[in-house]
Amino acid sequence: MENAGLQNVENKTLLDYATHKLKKENITINIQNITRVNWDKIGTQLKEKLIFFLRKKRNRGKLMREKWLKEREKDSVRTQMFYAKKGIITGEMEYVAKVENLNPEFVRSEVARGRLIIPANINHKNLKPMAIGLASRCKINSNIGSSALSSDIEKEVEKAKISQKYGADTIMDLSTGGNLDEIRAAVIQASEVPIGTVPIYQILHDLGDNIEKLTIDKMLEVLERQAKQGVSYFTIHAGFLLRMMPEVAKRKMGIVSRGGSLMASWMLHYHKENPFYTAFDDILEICRKYDVSLSLGDSLRPGALADASDTAQLGELKVLGELTLRAWEKDVQVMIEGPGHVPLNQIERNMKLEQEYCHEAPFYVLGPLVTDIGAGYDHISSAIGATIAGWKGASMLCYVTPKEHLGLPNAEDVRQGIIAFKIAAHAADIARGRKNARNIDDEMSDARYNFDWNKQFELALDPEKAKEFHDETLPQDVFKEAEFCSMCGPKFCAYKITQNIMDDQESIQEIIKENEESEK
Numbered sequence: 001m002e003n004a005g006l007q008n009v010e011n012k013t014l015l016d017y018a019t020h021k022l023k024k025e026n027i028t029i030n031i032q033n034i035t036r037v038n039w040d041k042i043g044t045q046l047k048e049k050l051i052f053f054l055r056k057k058r059n060r061g062k063l064m065r066e067k068w069l070k071e072r073e074k075d076s077v078r079t080q081m082f083y084a085k086k087g088i089i090t091g092e093m094e095y096v097a098k099v100e101n102l103n104p105e106f107v108r109s110e111v112a113r114g115r116l117i118i119p120a121n122i123n124h125k126n127l128k129p130m131a132i133g134l135a136s137r138c139k140i141n142s143n144i145g146s147s148a149l150s151s152d153i154e155k156e157v158e159k160a161k162i163s164q165k166y167g168a169d170t171i172m173d174l175s176t177g178g179n180l181d182e183i184r185a186a187v188i189q190a191s192e193v194p195i196g197t198v199p200i201y202q203i204l205h206d207l208g209d210n211i212e213k214l215t216i217d218k219m220l221e222v223l224e225r226q227a228k229q230g231v232s233y234f235t236i237h238a239g240f241l242l243r244m245m246p247e248v249a250k251r252k253m254g255i256v257s258r259g260g261s262l263m264a265s266w267m268l269h270y271h272k273e274n275p276f277y278t279a280f281d282d283i284l285e286i287c288r289k290y291d292v293s294l295s296l297g298d299s300l301r302p303g304a305l306a307d308a309s310d311t312a313q314l315g316e317l318k319v320l321g322e323l324t325l326r327a328w329e330k331d332v333q334v335m336i337e338g339p340g341h342v343p344l345n346q347i348e349r350n351m352k353l354e355q356e357y358c359h360e361a362p363f364y365v366l367g368p369l370v371t372d373i374g375a376g377y378d379h380i381s382s383a384i385g386a387t388i389a390g391w392k393g394a395s396m397l398c399y400v401t402p403k404e405h406l407g408l409p410n411a412e413d414v415r416q417g418i419i420a421f422k423i424a425a426h427a428a429d430i431a432r433g434r435k436n437a438r439n440i441d442d443e444m445s446d447a448r449y450n451f452d453w454n455k456q457f458e459l460a461l462d463p464e465k466a467k468e469f470h471d472e473t474l475p476q477d478v479f480k481e482a483e484f485c486s487m488c489g490p491k492f493c494a495y496k497i498t499q500n501i502m503d504d505q506e507s508i509q510e511i512i513k514e515n516e517e518s519e520k
């Protein structure tokens, strides 16, 4: 059922584009473009051709990684960092270099240094390699997952597909309800992007929601089970230590990370050190075996502006820096998780401290939200913070949906969150001066100035939404050629008025001459 999730998707321009390409027997069709085709409106023959190309392209991706993995199957260690340190450029590194427009040797050296990670579990064979780090484009993560109150495999697979359709670079399956192994297997199978998890959720689920039953053996068993399935990165809360508890007591909001609060319960119950910290070396062995990257979690991220950048948060960050060095020694790739709720004026400092304490390992931030009062619109309050974070040093932005703090997001919330964060990441790429980042914006400006409405829809981050809004008032085809939209109408369209002025080259030349003379 290749096209089951692609029904009812409107985009005539992309259909035209695909038709044109097919006519010329050119098969370089972009999967994202194909997914936007209106499947209801195309003939059976063309539909079959499109599906054929789509399948071929997907299989090509699958075979591509299978081949690389086969070539390395007898190696004792198979992490990207291991190869990078040995001076070997893997297929994954080459692929990333191509996508990111970077030199493969540079990608290798960044992976070896730990500044760039390629989360790619050896068992996720249909994965398309991607990189997280300052040398590459700013990435976004989408969180999906069931809860005890709502668990359905199909719904999670749908969220995974929507996440990819709108451009999520990684997906975290944060399921806590239903059959977690089955949900995860289905999500991994439906994803070409790396899948991350927070294993403590499954550990707790398996323990009947009683954290006091947690043992290191159980912890490692779940980690290995998930690694075997193909999870490409684990969020583990290993940097939150017993000695930090008094700092938590001083806070307005205490601990807002689910994993962090569970660790606190366990540590307080047993008066023992955090088991993820105690068993860190064993965890590294599992990560090394399957090439699972570590996303070192910030249990003490601030959940309120009042708690931002406090001793608890920064104390944990320093421990994450120590753990980073230990992971690198074992050739395990690492990124660091960051806040949270942070006032706008503190974001830049937070990015700099992470670089300093964590030896430039990629920073993966949740938001951050720049105000606590955006309930219902927290995708906006967090995208504002994420833009600054991406500009000042974060490598990946974890999206926030409008349901944040209020409920479990549905597929539409996922879409809203992703688009908000695609905007943030793209704005950050432009601000950092990443190569060619602004090209698409310049193309959009040309399309706007030339009233090329279909091109505008095509270039938008959410083409369907752009078309839907345009067509709300001017749906007829004739208005796709109109030199105005319903915002200002035909008489007050500023672009049109400007075009008319610019057409009067005689007057413009006269003004240029007058200016030159007055400057003499």
Ligand code: SF4
Binding pocket: 483, 484, 485, 486, 487, 488, 489, 490, 492, 493, 494, 495, 496
């Ligand atoms: S009518 Fe106004 S909003 Fe619409 S294209 Fe012209 S200037 Fe832009």
